[in-house]
Structures are given as structure tokens and as C-alpha cells.
Amino acid sequence: MWRxxxxxxxxxxxxxxxxxxxxxxxESELGQSLPSDLRSFLLESDGLTDExxxxxVWSAQRILDDNMHFRGDEQFRSLYxxxxxxxxxxxxxxxxxxxxxxxxxxxxxxxxxxxxxxxxLVSTDLESYLRSVLGSDGEDWYR
Numbered sequence: 001m002w003r004x005x006x007x008x009x010x011x012x013x014x015x016x017x018x019x020x021x022x023x024x025x026x027e028s029e030l031g032q033s034l035p036s037d038l039r040s041f042l043l044e045s046d047g048l049t050d051e052x053x054x055x056x057v058w059s060a061q062r063i064l065d066d067n068m069h070f071r072g073d074e075q076f077r078s079l080y081x082x083x084x085x086x087x088x089x090x091x092x093x094x095x096x097x098x099x100x101x102x103x104x105x106x107x108x109x110x111x112x113x114x115x116x117x118x119x120x121l122v123s124t125d126l127e128s129y130l131r132s133v134l135g136s137d138g139e140d141w142y143r
Contacts, residue, residue, distance in 0.1 A: 002045060017043050022061065030064070046059045054092060085102060087100045
């Protein structure tokens, strides 16, 4: 399913499937389950970059690394509301990050604005997010 969607936007680049053991490690280290759509996407493509070079969906390793960084950075803790309920998985190339809310578990995609610390709903699910971002012509499609 995901491969067909990716191929409908031929200028975008994807990688081979993620290692399933790394997906299990993400869940273990973050203490949260991956959303089922994100898990199935990563099992088909370990990341997705749009025609502008933006990481629309990060690799599994980057999902783990960046979420651990956001949660553990002392400066972030003093500047922003906690990130523990979020699972970041992509960005707009300009500082805003896309995430699923994991506590409580939700399937919608939210954007975290790095300037205001706001967290706003942008898509009803991963498929809608991908269609919106890949069909747009810039980083501010969600505004």
C-alpha cells in the first residue's frame, strides 16, 4: 500500500524496509508502541524524502535518536512542554516537527511548532499527512 502511494509521487525518494528489530527497539526504548500505520510504512520504506530534500518520514534510527534527544535534552526541558507523550517521525525542513500523540494513543498527525511550542492537528492519519505534504509545493502546507 505505502509503496504505491510513494510511487505516485515519482520525484520523492524512499529507502528499503526498516529492520523489524529496530522497530521493536524504538517501542522498548521510548516505552510506546509505534502507530500501526507508521510501523507498516517503515516495514516498506525506512524513510521518505520529498523533492526538496525534506525528511517527510524519518528513518527508524532517526525516529529513535531524535525522540531520545528531544526527551533528554535539559535545555529543551527548560524551554518547552514535555515531549514524552509525542513520537516525532518527520519534519518540514524549517524546524517544525511532525508527531503522533502516544499518550493517549491517537492516529492523527500533529505538528510541533518550534517557535511557539504549540502542538496542532494537521492530518487525520499518516496517509492523509503523506498526501498533503507530497502534494504540496513547500514547507508550510499545514498552515
